[in-house]
Amino acid sequence: TQTYQITLLPGDGIGPEIIGVTVKVLKAVGQQCDLEFKFTEGLIGGVAIDQTGNPLPQETLDICRESDAVLLAAIGGYKWDNLPRHQRPETGLLGLRAGLELFANLRPAKILPQLVDASSLKRNIVEGVDIMVVRELTGGVYFGEPKGVFSTENGQQRGVNTMAYTDAEIDRIGKVAFETAQKRNKKLCSVDKANVLEVSQLWRDRVTALSSSYPDIELSHLYVDNAAMQLVRDPKQFDIIVTGNLFGDILSDAAAMLTGSIGMLPSASMGEGKPGVFEPVHGSAPDIAGENKANPLAQVLSAAMMLRYGLDQPIAADKIEQAVFNVLDQGYRTGDIMSEGMTLLGCQEMGEVLLKSI
Amino acid sequence: TQTYQITLLPGDGIGPEIIGVTVKVLKAVGQQCDLEFKFTEGLIGGVAIDQTGNPLPQETLDICRESDAVLLAAIGGYKWDNLPRHQRPETGLLGLRAGLELFANLRPAKILPQLVDASSLKRNIVEGVDIMVVRELTGGVYFGEPKGVFSTENGQQRGVNTMAYTDAEIDRIGKVAFETAQKRNKKLCSVDKANVLEVSQLWRDRVTALSSSYPDIELSHLYVDNAAMQLVRDPKQFDIIVTGNLFGDILSDAAAMLTGSIGMLPSASMGEGKPGVFEPVHGSAPDIAGENKANPLAQVLSAAMMLRYGLDQPIAADKIEQAVFNVLDQGYRTGDIMSEGMTLLGCQEMGEVLLKSI
Numbered sequence: 001t002q003t004y005q006i007t008l009l010p011g012d013g014i015g016p017e018i019i020g021v022t023v024k025v026l027k028a029v030g031q032q033c034d035l036e037f038k039f040t041e042g043l044i045g046g047v048a049i050d051q052t053g054n055p056l057p058q059e060t061l062d063i064c065r066e067s068d069a070v071l072l073a074a075i076g077g078y079k080w081d082n083l084p085r086h087q088r089p090e091t092g093l094l095g096l097r098a099g100l101e102l103f104a105n106l107r108p109a110k111i112l113p114q115l116v117d118a119s120s121l122k123r124n125i126v127e128g129v130d131i132m133v134v135r136e137l138t139g140g141v142y143f144g145e146p147k148g149v150f151s152t153e154n155g156q157q158r159g160v161n162t163m164a165y166t167d168a169e170i171d172r173i174g175k176v177a178f179e180t181a182q183k184r185n186k187k188l189c190s191v192d193k194a195n196v197l198e199v200s201q202l203w204r205d206r207v208t209a210l211s212s213s214y215p216d217i218e219l220s221h222l223y224v225d226n227a228a229m230q231l232v233r234d235p236k237q238f239d240i241i242v243t244g245n246l247f248g249d250i251l252s253d254a255a256a257m258l259t260g261s262i263g264m265l266p267s268a269s270m271g272e273g274k275p276g277v278f279e280p281v282h283g284s285a286p287d288i289a290g291e292n293k294a295n296p297l298a299q300v301l302s303a304a305m306m307l308r309y310g311l312d313q314p315i316a317a318d319k320i321e322q323a324v325f326n327v328l329d330q331g332y333r334t335g336d337i338m339s340e341g342m343t344l345l346g347c348q349e350m351g352e353v354l355l356k357s358i
Numbered sequence: 359t360q361t362y363q364i365t366l367l368p369g370d371g372i373g374p375e376i377i378g379v380t381v382k383v384l385k386a387v388g389q390q391c392d393l394e395f396k397f398t399e400g401l402i403g404g405v406a407i408d409q410t411g412n413p414l415p416q417e418t419l420d421i422c423r424e425s426d427a428v429l430l431a432a433i434g435g436y437k438w439d440n441l442p443r444h445q446r447p448e449t450g451l452l453g454l455r456a457g458l459e460l461f462a463n464l465r466p467a468k469i470l471p472q473l474v475d476a477s478s479l480k481r482n483i484v485e486g487v488d489i490m491v492v493r494e495l496t497g498g499v500y501f502g503e504p505k506g507v508f509s510t511e512n513g514q515q516r517g518v519n520t521m522a523y524t525d526a527e528i529d530r531i532g533k534v535a536f537e538t539a540q541k542r543n544k545k546l547c548s549v550d551k552a553n554v555l556e557v558s559q560l561w562r563d564r565v566t567a568l569s570s571s572y573p574d575i576e577l578s579h580l581y582v583d584n585a586a587m588q589l590v591r592d593p594k595q596f597d598i599i600v601t602g603n604l605f606g607d608i609l610s611d612a613a614a615m616l617t618g619s620i621g622m623l624p625s626a627s628m629g630e631g632k633p634g635v636f637e638p639v640h641g642s643a644p645d646i647a648g649e650n651k652a653n654p655l656a657q658v659l660s661a662a663m664m665l666r667y668g669l670d671q672p673i674a675a676d677k678i679e680q681a682v683f684n685v686l687d688q689g690y691r692t693g694d695i696m697s698e699g700m701t702l703l704g705c706q707e708m709g710e711v712l713l714k715s716i
């Protein structure tokens with residue numbers, strides 16, 4: 001039996017409910033695949049602020065560092081929206097990314113055949129869409145210095161952030177992107193704003209230089225404004241997109257929404273030889289928290305990504321993904337993806353049909 | 359007779375063709391409305407590089423400054439893509455914006471009933487979409503200092519741009535947005551990334567403070583990633599969006615593409631008491647340049663924006679917009695917006711039916 005130490009970070013809102021379902025699913029799959037999971041819980045986000053005053057207590061970071069992988073649910077809620085920046089849930093999330101050096105964020109936007117009609121786009125435009133956004137996660141304007149609000153000579157305030165990337169930062173995320181492309185359809189599109197930004201020109205130059213080591217990958221470049229247009233116009237043209245932190249934030253969310261069902265989308269954030277963090281793309285949905293209405297499937301699929309990318313257990317990952325596919329095929333739906341003729345289930349009940357399907 | 363001095367900047371690719379049609383339309387409308395237009399041509403973009411080595415010769419800027427309004431077509435093409443930055447067509451465009459202090463960019467994304475089916479989105483999602491993006495155009499990461507590629511202590515290269523806004527910059531674009539909202543449906547959405555960026559927090563604080571002077575306007579705030587999602591999910595929720603230079607670049611293009619017919623979309627860039635620049639959203643389309651295939655309607659509608667926002671001649675603007683509406687109603691289409699049962703026209707011929715309709 002292979003044993004894994006998994007840190008659970010349920011966070012806020014619907015977090016505890018969807019993590020609860022996911023733990024059961026992991027245990028069931030573990031039994032079948034001879035894997036044992038040891039779970040430890042940590043505090044992050046609003047719940048951590050309430051209990052410790054800090055959105056990312058040192059203890060949480062320590063537990064995460066000692067584990068093989070981290071399963072995060074979601075953070076945030078109206079309650080903490082107006083706190084000073086260093087006490088906000090988001091600051092905890094950014095601290096976790098920096099603390100674990102999670103420089104590579106993988107965000108699949110894949111449309112499931114059972115849910116094509118949930119998209120706001122026409123069926124022929126989105127059917128078959130399967131995009132992977134590889135987003136740089138620990139650099140760019142999210143972390144660049146100097147930053148802050150400064151006073152200018154003439155008594156004005158000037159808000160400043162710095163969008164910066166070094167060679168090394170670009171190269172390491174570029175490598176992840178090319179390698180991911182090798183496992184998929186070998187088409188990589190790098191997105192930047194090199195016609196305006198020097199930092200983007202460096203990005204483009206480095207990615208172009210890297211491509212000579214990956215002759216099997218077809219590399220293209222798009223400006224970010226054009227990429228946003230192309231995602232809307234014809235998303236099927238994309239296989240993998242690699243881009244910086246801010247552009248990745250925007251484009252991965254746009255790509256996610258093309259599917260019409262962001263309650264279904266997982267993500268993986270990874271470093272080098274450090275535990276990765278696996279979390280749904282959706283937020284903490286405070287409006288339905290505790291009501292057994294949440295869709296646990298993105299969290300469950302995040303556990304599948306954890307098995308595939310973090311723990312190198314592709315068979316167990318396949319089993320989970322297959323189970324999700326099956327329950328959808330059987331017509332089971334939570335409220336967010338409900339449509340006529342389907343069977344509406346709560347969060348718990350969705351967990352139960354999943355367990356049966358494994 | 360009121361006389362106006364108009365600078366024409368045909369630029370590259372299809373620019374000269376669509377400007378040619380537009381000049382004829384302006385003359386026809388001028389005759390009806392007792393307006394006289396005096397046209398002077400200037401060089402910008404690739405054609406300016408070829409003839410002078412500079413994408414924005416000083417002479418062009420001088421002519422623009424002396425005129426009442428500037429009608430720009432489009433710049434750029436493969437030919438100039440690999441020149442050093444200061445010699446690129448885009449640099450000419452940025453220089454024009456800075457030189458005329460065009461801090462406010464208005465980009466309507468309005469779906470015309472005749473062209474709803476051109477959208478990649480479902481009819482019920484896009485029918486009636488009418489969004490105005492108010493984009494800050496002379497600040498933010500496009501112009502912030504320091505910028506460049508620097509060497510770090512350990513021999514790395516570091517590409518840097520600075521995303522910065524002062525109070526005054528935010529206030530003046532905010533005012534334009536609130537005033538634009540007063541002329542429309544009084545719903546303003548400000549887009550930023552205040553959960554991560556200090557510059558965005560200042561943006562949000564200033565826009566919020568401004569709103570007390572506009573009690574009739576309903577102000578909301580969205581993070582840019584969420585805004586990108588909401589545009590895809592349900593674009594009808596938006597009336598006016600106000601945002602910074604980079605976010606505006608991305609979101610206005612995404613919004614434009616929702617209509618499925620960017621060959622139809624005009625834009626206005628304006629300063630304070632200075633001539634504005636009016637140009638289509640689409641590019642120079644070098645692949646069809648000189649083939650009489652271009653759609654001149656976005657350029658023609660840009661002339662209507664010039665009349666409305668730049669020269670305060672709303673009646674003449676209405677006439678042009680009505681003429682465009684009519685030719686679409688009559689089933690005339692250029693290649694980019696062609697559909698079954700319609701009549702395909704070239705650029706010139708589209709101009710002729712427009713003239714008949716005025």
Ligand SMILES: CC(C)[C@H](C(=O)O)[C@@H](O)C(=O)O
Pocket residue numbers: 090093094249553554583
């Ligand atoms: C919550 C926020 C800080 C975060 C980000 O901007 O990275 C979120 O939008 C995401 O994409 O994970």
Ligand SMILES: CC(C)[C@H](C(=O)O)[C@@H](O)C(=O)O
Pocket residue numbers: 195196225448451452607
């Ligand atoms: C050509 C480029 C510099 C420009 C921009 O980024 O502003 C264009 O994309 C636009 O939106 O007008």
